[in-house]
Amino acid sequence: MSTSSELMAQVAPEQTAPAVPIREQTLAQVISGDTFKKQLALALPKTMTADRMSRIVLTEIKRTPALAKCSPASFYGAVLQCAQLGLEPGSALGQAYLLPFGNGKDSNGRANCQLIIGYRGMIDLARRSGQIQSLNAYPVYEKDEFTYELGLHPDIKHKPSPEADRGALLYVYAVANLTGGGVQFEVMSRPEIEKVRNASKAGKSGPWVSHFEEMAKKTVIRRLFKYLPVSIEAFRAVEVDEKADRGEAVTEQDVWDAEFVDHGIEH
DSSP states (O other), X not given: OEXXXXXXXXXXXGGTSOOOSSOOOOHHHHHTSHHXXXXXXXXXXXXXXXXXXXXXXXHHXXXXXXXXXXXXXXXXXXXXXXXXXXXXXXXXXXXXXXXXXXXXXXXXXXXXXXXXXXXXXXXXXXXXXXXXXXXXXXXXXXXXXXXXXXXXXXXXXXXXXXXXXXXXXXXXXXXXXXXXXXXXXXXXXXXXXXXXXXXXXXXXXXXHHHOHHHHHHHHHHHHHGGGSOOOXXXXXXXXXXXXXXXTOOOOGGGTSOSEEOOOOOOO
């Protein structure tokens, strides 16, 4: 068992030790190296291997070259956060994204790399609590039949239009069925979604541009989380995601407790 600071020191010793005259490795070289993979193995759940996560991260570097120019400490931290949450970064599954942000640049002027959780990642985290039977989010378009009400008898009725072009997106809502019975839901209008997007430092790039509907679903699920019996891990992930949205630097301490628990791959 290692503390998070000790873990980072092992992964990226050049960030914590005095400068020495050795050739600096690129981020891709560190990610594909055995030392980093060993740390990933400590953080990852047993359903995912360090080799797979390493390959996925290398693919993300190739897809977004700006990641290779990020602050090494922030990049390693974001990858390890992703591993700790058991989420795969990238657009393939839409669970999480690694994005370069210009906020909080280091002494060398390098941007931060931050983890943005996708809506599928939010759903996955919520289901792990064992108290949520199902959790889904749906977009509502102008040609759909849609009504909802709150108060003493909250309810939603949504009949999607059969037309190929359903018109503009008007609402997004999320519904959770609890294992012990009962339903929780949350509805957000397009203006409310846009308000969240405009407040986000990543609102004009990344998944907000390439996967707007998915990010809208994530936003309403994130709001619904506050009323669900989710795990501490899931609730902390939401806090980290909100912090990243505000453009604040996220460190490994935001995800990990003071002591890092080894629950990684069985050897």
